[in-house]
Amino acid sequence: MATPHASKPVFVIDARLNVQFSNRGAQALQNDGLGGADRFTASDKEFMARLMSWLKRCGTGGWPGEARLPLSLRCGRQVAIEAVHLESIDLFVLSVDDPEIAMGRKLGEVAEACGLTPTEERMLALIVEGLDTIIAAKRLGIAPTTARTHLQRLFAKTGTARQSELVRFVATYVEEPR
Numbered sequence: 001m002a003t004p005h006a007s008k009p010v011f012v013i014d015a016r017l018n019v020q021f022s023n024r025g026a027q028a029l030q031n032d033g034l035g036g037a038d039r040f041t042a043s044d045k046e047f048m049a050r051l052m053s054w055l056k057r058c059g060t061g062g063w064p065g066e067a068r069l070p071l072s073l074r075c076g077r078q079v080a081i082e083a084v085h086l087e088s089i090d091l092f093v094l095s096v097d098d099p100e101i102a103m104g105r106k107l108g109e110v111a112e113a114c115g116l117t118p119t120e121e122r123m124l125a126l127i128v129e130g131l132d133t134i135i136a137a138k139r140l141g142i143a144p145t146t147a148r149t150h151l152q153r154l155f156a157k158t159g160t161a162r163q164s165e166l167v168r169f170v171a172t173y174v175e176e177p178r
Contacts, residue, residue: 007023008025008096009022009023009025009026009028009035009095010025010026011094012094013092013094014092015055015059015090017041017055018039019035019037020091026096029096031074032074032075032077034071034074034096040094044072047069047071054067055092058085058087058092065084066083066085067083068080068081068083068097069083079096082094082095103170103171106171106173107125107128107170108121110158110173114157114158116157119142120153122140124170127151127154127166127167128166128170133148133151154166
């Protein structure tokens with residue numbers, strides 16, 4: 001998996017799936033069965049069929065120049081491809097919308113902005129993953145009462161009062177410009 005602070009994966013392809021450009025984030029996805037050095041491919045055959053159909057319809061002008069296509073990576077992770085047709089130069093920009101990486105990036109931003117300790121940041125990641133304090137405590141190797149204390153500190157530092165609010169806070173967090 002790409003690191004949380006990696007760039008958003010982007011491919012630029014032509015109508016024959018030849019890769020004209022791919023950034024580091026896109027190249028990192030090759031292990032997950034997406035992309036290629038010269039030709040764009042995906043291990044998800046249904047995705048490839050939808051993409052080819054969209055590319056052909058864009059070529060005839062009979063389809064909107066933007067699409068969002070769901071994709072299952074080889075590792076089982078679900079992502080979406082935001083596809084845009086650059087009609088004037090007849091190329092297609094495919095950017096990968098990966099909720100897992102986006103959430104990891106947001107966790108880091110929240111931790112820094114709210115002054116979380118490393119243990120609080122790990123606790124927050126487990127709460128966002130959907131674990132309760134008992135299981136989170138086991139994963140962290142701490143007592144359940146200590147996990148609850150960390151949770152209370154997370155609530156205080158983020159201005160939230162419930163685990164669902166805390167998860168929503170992370171998911172919708174927008175870093176303030178400096």
